[in-house]
Amino acid sequence: MINRFSFSRTAAVAVKEFIQMKRDKITLGMMIGIPLLQLLLFGFAINSDPKHLPTIIYNGDSYNSFTMRFVSALKNSEYFDLKRDVFSADKAEHALLSGKADFVLSIPPGFYRKLLSGKHPKILLEANSVDPQTVGAAISVANTAFENTLQEYSKGSLSYLYRKNKGADFVVHRNFNPNKIMQYSTVPSLLGVILTLTLVMITSLSMTRETERGTMENLLCMPVTPIEVLLGKIVPYILMGLIQMVLILVAGRYIFDVPLKGNVALLFGLGFVFIVASLAVGIVFSTIAKNQLQAVMMSMFFFLPSIMLSGFMFPFKAMPFWAQYIGTCLPLTHFNIIIRGIMIKGAGFGDLHVHLYCILAFFVVVMFIGIFRYRRTLD
Helix, strand or coil: CCCCCHHHHHHHCCCCCHHHHHHHHHHHHHHHHHHHHHHHHHHHHHHCCCCCCEEEEEEEECCCHEEEEEEEHHHHHEEEEEEEEECCCCHHHHHHHHHHEEEEEEECCHHHHHHCCCCCCCCEEECCCCCHHHHHHHHHHHHHHHHHHHHHCCCHHHHHHHHHHCEEEEEEEEECCCCCCCCHHHHHHHHHHHHHHHHHHHHHHHHHHHHCCCCCHHHHHHCCCHHHCCCHHHHHHHHHHHHHHHHHHHHHCCCCCCCCCHHCCCCCCCHHHHHHHHHHHHHHHHHHCCCHHHHHHHHHHHHHHHHHHHCCCCCCCCCCCCHHHHHHHHHHHHHHHHHHHHHHHHCHHHHHHHHHHHHHHHHHHHHHHEEEEHHCCCC
């Protein structure tokens, strides 16, 4: 029996662990990669002051010296990315519902004539205020820009414009969330975050569990094709994902008082596609990982950028271009837009179909990788 502590034996065990670590390249890569990923995301991609927000102008009047000054001031502030003019209220509403625009600036017919005649016209700025954090700073900048433009314009012979009730008003409508309730943004997005975390991790353990328990041989002996095995692994968890959706939606509605303005059937239909895509990611990880620890670490490696680059924790529009590009490739980014659009805005399929196609494309690519990676032999 060994009673005395030995530095040499301790060193031998440590050397053995270093050798094992060196051989397990996937685990070693995750241990190095996850901290680096966190550093890069928090250091470069995270920004709480979004700029270059897409803005559409609904112009019912011809451009004049005042409106041109005001629009230029908005553009120079860098908070507003002026996309195009629209000449239909329906198109402006669709832009807000679909997420193509965060702001719609409406200039009413005869604005300039009413301004010069002292009739106190109004300019309206409609904001997609589902996420108050995204548009808050830009709204303050727009108010300041309008005030400064009116003061500069109302000089000399036009000074009566500012003295007479400020000449014009700038009205802001925070659409969809006028009271700036943060739960309207966070609670719906939590559904996608929870589904991503649980479903990817559970299915990533699926194939590796078969290997570790010694049941992979039985699975390989069955007369089934790779696509049948992978789909068979996914199907039981689809039901679990739908149950999670029901529980979270009920809790959001009756505990946090989050509205559900859109079509429930559409929400579950698009949610089904997202669930399948998330499960497919876990299956691919399970075909790569050699053990359950590696599968869990791969799941976290996927989950971290998903939660940080999807617009859940930080405004998506505030991220640099490369981070937005990566986020656009992740299904959670599109599902956040879908679920917020249906629940808070009451958006329909026509407003959200582009995001559905992005999730479907992601699913097809991931399933192709999973089928390619599926090992028909234990080797």
